[in-house]
Amino acid sequence: xxxxxxxxxxxxxxxxxxxxxxxxxxxxxxxxxxxxxxxxxxxxxxxxxxxxxxxxxxxxxxxxxxxxxxxxxxxxxxxxxxxxxxxxxxxxxxxxxxxxxx
Amino acid sequence: xxxxxxxxxxxxxxxxxxxxxxxxxxxxxxxxxxxxxxxxxxxxxxxxxxxxxxxxxxxxxxxxxxxxxxxxxxxxxxxxxxxxxxxxxxxxxxxxxxxxxxxxxxx
Numbered sequence: 639x640x641x642x643x644x645x646x647x648x649x650x651x652x653x654x655x656x657x658x659x660x661x662x663x664x665x666x667x668x669x670x671x672x673x674x675x676x677x678x679x680x681x682x683x684x685x686x687x688x689x690x691x692x693x694x695x696x697x698x699x700x701x702x703x704x705x706x707x708x709x710x711x712x713x714x715x716x717x718x719x720x721x722x723x724x725x726x727x728x729x730x731x732x733x734x735x736x737x738x739x740x
Numbered sequence: 741x742x743x744x745x746x747x748x749x750x751x752x753x754x755x756x757x758x759x760x761x762x763x764x765x766x767x768x769x770x771x772x773x774x775x776x777x778x779x780x781x782x783x784x785x786x787x788x789x790x791x792x793x794x795x796x797x798x799x800x801x802x803x804x805x806x807x808x809x810x811x812x813x814x815x816x817x818x819x820x821x822x823x824x825x826x827x828x829x830x831x832x833x834x835x836x837x838x839x840x841x842x843x844x845x846x847x
Binding site: 649651660674 | 746752753754755756757758760761762763764766767773774775776797806814822823824826827828829830831832
């Protein structure tokens with residue numbers, strides 16, 4: 639492994655989650671994932687990550703499919719989405735690391 | 741950005757954890773979909789192996805560092821790929837989610 643003149647090797651970790659949406663639900667899902675954290679969902683001081691998994695299939699009205707690790711969700715209202723998020727266990731310390739200043 | 745150094749034998753490795761990204765794939769004629777926030781375009785570049793350029797946007801709210809990029813899928817030009825990086829420190833501009841409005845103190 640080449641070391642450039644004794645400089646430490648820099649490893650940049652980029653975690654990307656893939657989401658398929660339609661135009662109708664785009665706005666609410668974007669705000670859910672990138673907006674300010676709602677305290678009703680998460681009470682800890684650290685923001686938690688949420689990801690889609692196969693449990694989306696529980697709701698018959700909502701159609702979902704999983705292809706190559708991508709989960710497609712359709713016909714989700716904002717309230718349904720919030721409810722589903724509450725059922726998913728939170729996975730912290732994996733993606734978010736916002737201690738200190740950006 | 742904060743970086744931490746972990747030493748592995750003689751090799752020092754600096755790990756840099758970027759804010760997670762959310763990559764949205766949406767079937768849309770419109771390139772820039774309304775997400776309730778206001779954006780300012782700051783760049784555009786040609787994407788390798790694609791006919792479609794990629795545009796870069798920044799959230800215009802004070803002190804908000806959220807960025808997004810918009811491009812069309814080369815394999816299926818009906819699809820728009822919108823990739824968000826970061827979290828907003830404010831509520832959306834259109835006030836549709838005013839139920840989440842709260843004071844956010846820094847931790």
